[in-house]
Structure formats: structure tokens, C-alpha cells
Amino acid sequence: MKHSRTTLLLMMTLTTALAVAQKPTPNLKDYTDGKYSPTSKGSDLRSLPDGEHYTAMDKLGTAIVRYEYRTGRVVDTLFNTRTARECDFKNFEGYEISPNGHHIIVWRESDEIYRHSQRFKAYDYDVRRKLIKPLNESGRKIMLPTFSPDGRMCAYVADNNIWIKKFDYDTEVQVTRDGATNRIINGSTDWVYEEEFAMTRMMTWSADSRFLAFVRFDESEVPEYSMQIYGEKTYYPSYYKYKYPNTGDRNSTVSVHAYNIETKDTKTIPVPLDTDGYIPRIEFTTVPDQLAVMTFNRHQSLFSMYFANPASGVCKLILKDENTRYINPEWVRTLRFNKNGFLYVSERDGYAHIYQYAPTGVEQRQVTRGNWDVTRLIGLDEATNTVYFEAADESPLRRSVCRVDAKGVKTNLSKLPGTNAATFSKNYAYYVLRHSSATTPTIATLHETKSGKELRTLQDNAQLRERLAKLSYAPKEFFTVRTADGVELNAWMVKPADFNAKKKYPVLMTQYSGPNSQSVLDRFEFGWEECLAAHGVITVCVDGRGTGARGEEFRKCTYLKMGDLESKDQVAAAKALAKQFPFIDASRMAIWGWSFGGYNTLMSMSVGEGTFKVGIAVAPPTDWHYYNTIYTERYMRTPKENAEGYALTSPIKLAEKLTGKLLLIHGTADDNVHFMQTMDYAETLVQLGKQFDMQVYKDRNHFIMGGNTRLHLYTRMTDFILENL
Incomplete structure (x- = not known):
């Protein structure tokens, strides 16, 4: 009997192990097709002025529906392409509702201009007459429709000029x-x-x-x-x-x-x-x-x-x-105005904290305080003088949704550890809480603010969780790494599902590293790292000095030498990792990044003295002289004022010291980090006699997307890593 029980347990163990082994691993096509990405339902809710109702577009983009916050009940439909008079289109892409609710601007056929801007064909829907027609007489595409507070007018931009539509008279005025x-x-x-x-x-x-x-x-x-x-x-x-x-x-x-x-x-x-x-x-x-x-x-x-x-x-x-x-x-x-003054975030005490001011500019109180940073100012409930915000109060790796009442009492509205964000109704009676963690895809829930009671779940991403449960992968692990000069840095690691501590593994370090950025966060991200792990590559991410949520001094210590400490920290972290974890093969380490991360890849390979065997730089700045005024001068001042700093942090000037096999990638139509930067860096390498690989994407911008592009990009990078590590 005892022998049979032992045999049964052994068979069960073998069966379980076999089942795990037979699970498919994450693959690039599913990743680039978005099958591992959570949906964001709950972020598209728009509070109406009464704070008791919200609007949202239907899934097909054919209607704007009004709901009741408390119950989720559909109250009515504000606009529908099928019932609107003289509507000659079936769907639309976005909308704005006038403050008095009498007019709704809907738009379609949008053209992306740059990162945040777009122009589109706009239509005015007269709610009382149920009639829709083009917003402007010419029918040309517009930008930025902006209602007047009384709802009787709408200003917009067309061809770099401002126009005003006056609904009462059905006329346009060119400003x-x-x-x-x-x-x-x-x-x-x-x-x-x-x-x-x-x-x-x-x-x-x-x-x-x-x-x-x-x-x-x-x-x-x-x-x-x-x-x-x-x-x-x-x-x-x-x-x-x-x-x-x-x-x-x-x-x-x-x-x-x-x-x-x-x-x-x-x-x-x-x-x-x-x-x-x-x-x-x-x-x-x-x-x-x-x-x-x-x-x-x-x-x-x-x-x-x-x-x-x-x-x-x-x-x-x-x-x-x-x-x-x-x-x-x-x-x-994000400075917020209200009837009794305004709220502003300052770093005057060494951390980002909220201050409340009277309309005259007299400071009334410091709303938040402590050795932690406010990361987002949400606003003020004027009825109770309660301030709402998001903060890294528990840990730099996490985000909480908090409030501070009129007496200065701080309350955490988000109970689950991880990354939390919230959107409130106009009267602050309700809020949508979006939570995720390294192991939990985004969950969106609706709450009553006063009691904190959860009213219902808007999105739980159950299908994604089920899809991931069928895959074989190892969960992300968080840890800290201490560099040789004593700096403690936050990090995470993704290992192969069949990890064996007795083996030696190649490592790819992924990073962004830009000022006040954070890549090491307890939030849901799933993709290329897990795909690489399926091929036996460990991925590690380390946030070096200059990154966010650790106070002003930590994020601003890179001032006037942006890229110097950031690259040194990646090199020092790589060396420390090899000592901290016996299963890491110090002779097979790679680094990659996009944009600032691509820049820091070039810097790290140039100051690393052979630490990195392989590197991939996507859309990288290659010398700060080439980049724009507002961003670069904020951290470096002008080249005339800081010639030494610009020379110290230039991959082009450090190219002679570059070691390792490099893959340069860029889109030819990048309006942000110009393709010229990669071309000039490549020419420098050519003249130095240094061999490298290069991948160019025709007419692609800074995000390198469209058609089969993303799959091609990640396949190219995966092949390069596997071939050279």
C-alpha cells in the first residue's frame, strides 16, 4: 500500500512536470500582434459636469452613450450615427461635448501630425435638433476644437489660424x-x-x-x-x-x-x-x-x-x-486652479510635494510631505478641501492613489500593492481605479469616493490572464544591485522557465535611463523579455542614477553631464550582477535600448571597456548638439555654456572606445531623433574602421511601426542577440 502511494505521487509529479514542459512559450508574433497587452477599458470614461454620469463611445464608434456612475445603467444615447439627421457616415473617432450639452463635436478621418497632434474632419451635432453637419463651411480638417464655457461657441485651429464657430447664428469668425x-x-x-x-x-x-x-x-x-x-x-x-x-x-x-x-x-x-x-x-x-x-x-x-x-x-x-x-x-x-486658488507641485524640500495657494499667490499649506515623491497631481474637491494625487509613498517601485483632507490626514485609496492610477468624476464622488502589478494585468474598478466601496469591475483582462496561464514562463523578480562605488540601484530579472542555477546564462540588459524615467516598476509588462527567456537568455533591467521617484538629488545628479553617470551605472551594474549571481556569464552580456536607451547603449559600450559583448541601439541620439533645445538645454544648458559636458557625453566623440558587436536601427522619417544622427555615427565608425550591423526602416518615425514592421524589427533584434551571445 505504501509502495503504491509513493508510485502514485511520483507519477503525479512526472505528469505535472510534463504538462509544464508541454506548455508553449511566448512568441514574437503574438507579442507584436498585441496578444500579451492588457485592454484599457475604464480609461475612456468621461465625467459629465454633474459628476453623477459619464459618457463613453460604443465599441463600433457609432454612438455616444450616457451612463450612471453608481449603477452603470445606460441613461440614454447622446449621439448615434444611425439616428442623427443628415448624417452621411457610419462611425467616428472622437468627440467633445459642450458644457451646456447642446452641441457635440465629433470627428473622423484623423491624420497624425506629431506625437500628440492630429487634424481631422469635424462635425457639429445639434442635440436639440438632432441634426449634424460639418463644423466649418469649407470642410477642411481642423485641430483642437475648444468650447466656450457657455457652450454657445467653439474655437478651433485650421491652417495655423484660429476660427470661432458661433452656434446661435450658425456663423464663423476668423480670429x-x-x-x-x-x-x-x-x-x-x-x-x-x-x-x-x-x-x-x-x-x-x-x-x-x-x-x-x-x-x-x-x-x-x-x-x-x-x-x-x-x-x-x-x-x-x-x-x-x-x-x-x-x-x-x-x-x-x-x-x-x-x-x-x-x-x-x-x-x-x-x-x-x-x-x-x-x-x-x-x-x-x-x-x-x-x-x-x-x-x-x-x-x-x-x-x-x-x-x-x-x-x-x-x-x-x-x-x-x-x-x-x-x-x-x-x-x-498639471497646476490646478479652483475657486479658492490653485495647487502646484514643487521640489523645494528635496522631494516633489503639493502646495496649496490662495488666489493672490500666498501659500496656504504644504499638502504633502515626507521622503517620497508625488508623481501626479489629480486635483481638489472644493467642497471638502481634499486633495487627490498619485505618489511613490510606499516604494519607488510602486504607485498609490492618495488623498489629504482639510486637516492634513493622508489616506491611501488603493489597497493593492503595485502600480495604481485613478480618474475622478467632476464632483469627486466616484473614481475609476486602474491597478496592475508585475504578475497582474490591468484591473479597472469603479469606486465610491466617500466610502471607498467598490461598485463594480469595469475590466479584469480575464482573457489575457487565461492566455498567459497556458504559457510557460518565469515571473519577473525584483532585487537591488550595489555598484562598486556603493550606489544601490533597483532592478528586475526575467529568467527562463526551466532555469537551472547550476548553469551559466547570457544576459541582456534593457534600459531607458532618461531623466526622471523609470523602467523598474511593479507594473504589468509582458513581451520580448519572456520571448528571449524561451531561448535561454536572462533579461535584467537596472534603473541608474537620474531616474525617478527617489527624490530630487537622485534624479538631478546627472545635471550638465547627461549620459555620463547613466552609462557608468549600467557598466557598474553589469559587473556587480556577475558577482552577485553565479549563474550569470560575465563573458556573454549585452545591452540594448530605444531613444535615450539607445543613446545610453552607445555610451555604455564606449565606457565599458569590453563589459558588453553585444549592443543594440534603436533610434539613438548620438550627440546632444543634434537634439532639440527644450529637452537638451533643460539638463545640459547650451553647448556654448557647457562645452565640456557636451564633449563628455557624446557617443560620436567616444566612438573610438566602442567595443562589442553593435546593431544600429533607425527609421528614416524620425521627426524626433533624426536619422541623420545614426548616419553621422555610422560614418564615424566607418572612418575608424569599426565594423557594425545596421537596420533601416523606410519612412518610419520614432516608433518604427506599421504593417509587418514591428515583427521584422523584433525578429532582427532577437536573431542578433542569439547569434552573438
Whole structure:
């Protein structure tokens, strides 16, 4: 009997092991097809002004449906292509609802311009008449439809000029007439503002709908960049030209203007601004005659906010924040106004924390404090004076959703460890919580704010969890690595499913490493690393100095020498890993990255003295002289001011020291990191007699996507790693 039981247990163990062994491993095609990516339902909910209802598009893009927060019950359908009068299209891509609910702008046939911007055909749906027609008489594509607070008008940008649609009279008014491609932009932003301040809308309505304020960009003196476009149906290439300021070059000259709806006059607002300064944001407060104009000096070390009167033009300094290095523009973009003042995040005590101000600019209280960073300011519930935010309060690897009440009591609204984010209703009565961890795909749940009670699950990604359960892979492991000079860095590791500690494994280090970025986070990511593990390659990610959520000093210690410490930390981490883990083969280590990660790959292979046998650099900056003003000068100042720093951190200047087998990859139509950077680096290697591999993608931008491109890209990189490690 005892013998039979032992035999049975042995058979069960062998059967289980066989079942695990027979599970398929992750594969590149499924990864690049998005089969390992969680869906994001819950992020598309839009709160209506009453805070008790929200809207969402149906799955087919044919209707806008209104729901009740508490129950999830469908209340009604606000717009439907099948029932709208004179609607000649079946679906649409996006929408905006007027504050009074009388008009809905829907759009379709969108064209992507750059990272955040797009133009599209827009239509006005008159809710009361159930009638839809083109928003503008010409039918040309527009940008940035912006409703007036009273809902009776909508401003938009077309061909670099601002127009206003007046619904009551069914008329259009042209506000500006000097807009011209690569010269003058009204109401939207130039390329570098869009990319580095993440802003496209530069127009705002006064609370009483009497004024429309906007920023005018004069980019006439900004150097022009020309990209060759090869196309598909021509034997000759064309050229795309746009304004792109490299470090030290001229930026657009910016000015603020206020258009009076009644008189149709436009006044220039004399905002105090250096000739080479920036205006990253303008916003009317809740007070009709208060236009908040936010400015940076060129170094982005001095932030000033003025309240300007749109009628008189008088400006008054309300807030000033100065830093010895630089100020994160995220805190300017997310500064929140309310009836009793505003909220702003500053790093004045060494960590990113929230401060509350009166309308006069007088500080009322420091809302958050501690040796941790606020990572996102959500807003203020004015009824209770409660502030909501996201923070790395538990660990730099995690994110919590928190609130601080009027008495200063802090409460964590997210109970599960990992990465949490939230979107609140207009009245802060409800919130959608999105949670994920290294082992849990995104779960979106709807909660009542006061009690914290979970009302229902919006998305659990059950299908993805089931798909992953059928695969053979090892879970991501988090740990710390201490470099030879005593710096402790956060890291994660992905091992093969059949890992054997007695074997020696090759290692690919993956990283981004850019300022205030984080790659080592307890969040769900599944893809190439798991595919490589199926081929016996361990992947390790280490966040070096300069990365986020560890206080101001840790993220800003790279100032004026961006790339120096970042690359040294990857080299030091690689050496420490080989000592810390006996199963790591120090002779078979590789490093790769994209964009800044590609740059840091080149730097690490140049200062590593043979640490890395293989490297892959995708779309890499190769010398900071080539990159744009706003980003580079924030961390490096201008080449004239910091010649030594630019020379110290240039892969081109360090190319002679490059060791290891290198694969360079770039898209020829990259508007961000120009293909020219890779070409100049490649030429440097050629003249030095250094062999390398190169992969070019025709007419692809910084993201290198489209058709079969992603599968080809990751197959190319996988083959290169396996062949050379």
C-alpha cells in the first residue's frame, strides 16, 4: 500500500512536470500582434459636469452613450450615427461635448501630425435638433476644437489660424489671418513645444466667454529640417520640411493675445518674458478677468506665473519657483486652479510635494510631505478641501492613489500593492481605479469616493490572464544591485522557465535611463523579455542614477553631464550582477535600448571597456548638439555654456572606445531623433574602421511601426542577440 502511494505521487509529479514542459512559450508574433497587452477599458470614461454620469463611445464608434456612475445603467444615447439627421457616415473617432450639452463635436478621418497632434474632419451635432453637419463651411480638417464655457461657441485651429464657430447664428469668425506653414502658428504649438512640453492647445476661454486668449508662435527664424520621404508609388522621393531647433539655436518667438468676442479686437498682453523665454501654458482661472500666463527662462530653472487682465493687459506676478538646476514641466502642465486658488507641485524640500495657494499667490499649506515623491497631481474637491494625487509613498517601485483632507490626514485609496492610477468624476464622488502589478494585468474598478466601496469591475483582462496561464514562463523578480562605488540601484530579472542555477546564462540588459524615467516598476509588462527567456537568455533591467521617484538629488545628479553617470551605472551594474549571481556569464552580456536607451547603449559600450559583448541601439541620439533645445538645454544648458559636458557625453566623440558587436536601427522619417544622427555615427565608425550591423526602416518615425514592421524589427533584434551571445 505504501509502495503504491509513493508510485502514485511520483507519477503525479512526472505528469505535472510534463504538462509544464508541454506548455508553449511566448512568441514574437503574438507579442507584436498585441496578444500579451492588457485592454484599457475604464480609461475612456468621461465625467459629465454633474459628476453623477459619464459618457463613453460604443465599441463600433457609432454612438455616444450616457451612463450612471453608481449603477452603470445606460441613461440614454447622446449621439448615434444611425439616428442623427443628415448624417452621411457610419462611425467616428472622437468627440467633445459642450458644457451646456447642446452641441457635440465629433470627428473622423484623423491624420497624425506629431506625437500628440492630429487634424481631422469635424462635425457639429445639434442635440436639440438632432441634426449634424460639418463644423466649418469649407470642410477642411481642423485641430483642437475648444468650447466656450457657455457652450454657445467653439474655437478651433485650421491652417495655423484660429476660427470661432458661433452656434446661435450658425456663423464663423476668423480670429487670426497671418498663420502660415513654417512661419506663424496661432492657438497651437510648434514641434518642440509639443514634444517637450506635451502641449498642443494654446488657447483658452475666459469664464464668462467674453475673451479667447491664445499664444502666437513666430518660427520664422527657427532652423528648418528636411526629411526625405520615399513613398510607395513614386520613383522619386519627396521632402518633408519643418522647424526644428537644435541646442543653442533660435526658438520660436512667442506672444500672448486676447480676442474680444463683442468688439472683435485683439490685444497683445505684455507678459514679462526674456526674448529667448518660453510660455509653456496659458489658462483662464475661474475668475473672468484672470488669465494665467506661465513662463520659463531658457534654462527652465525659473518658473513664473502671471495673472493678466485680458481687457487692460495689466500683468501681476502671482507665483515664482526657482531651482538651481531645472523645474519639471509636468508640474506646470498639471497646476490646478479652483475657486479658492490653485495647487502646484514643487521640489523645494528635496522631494516633489503639493502646495496649496490662495488666489493672490500666498501659500496656504504644504499638502504633502515626507521622503517620497508625488508623481501626479489629480486635483481638489472644493467642497471638502481634499486633495487627490498619485505618489511613490510606499516604494519607488510602486504607485498609490492618495488623498489629504482639510486637516492634513493622508489616506491611501488603493489597497493593492503595485502600480495604481485613478480618474475622478467632476464632483469627486466616484473614481475609476486602474491597478496592475508585475504578475497582474490591468484591473479597472469603479469606486465610491466617500466610502471607498467598490461598485463594480469595469475590466479584469480575464482573457489575457487565461492566455498567459497556458504559457510557460518565469515571473519577473525584483532585487537591488550595489555598484562598486556603493550606489544601490533597483532592478528586475526575467529568467527562463526551466532555469537551472547550476548553469551559466547570457544576459541582456534593457534600459531607458532618461531623466526622471523609470523602467523598474511593479507594473504589468509582458513581451520580448519572456520571448528571449524561451531561448535561454536572462533579461535584467537596472534603473541608474537620474531616474525617478527617489527624490530630487537622485534624479538631478546627472545635471550638465547627461549620459555620463547613466552609462557608468549600467557598466557598474553589469559587473556587480556577475558577482552577485553565479549563474550569470560575465563573458556573454549585452545591452540594448530605444531613444535615450539607445543613446545610453552607445555610451555604455564606449565606457565599458569590453563589459558588453553585444549592443543594440534603436533610434539613438548620438550627440546632444543634434537634439532639440527644450529637452537638451533643460539638463545640459547650451553647448556654448557647457562645452565640456557636451564633449563628455557624446557617443560620436567616444566612438573610438566602442567595443562589442553593435546593431544600429533607425527609421528614416524620425521627426524626433533624426536619422541623420545614426548616419553621422555610422560614418564615424566607418572612418575608424569599426565594423557594425545596421537596420533601416523606410519612412518610419520614432516608433518604427506599421504593417509587418514591428515583427521584422523584433525578429532582427532577437536573431542578433542569439547569434552573438
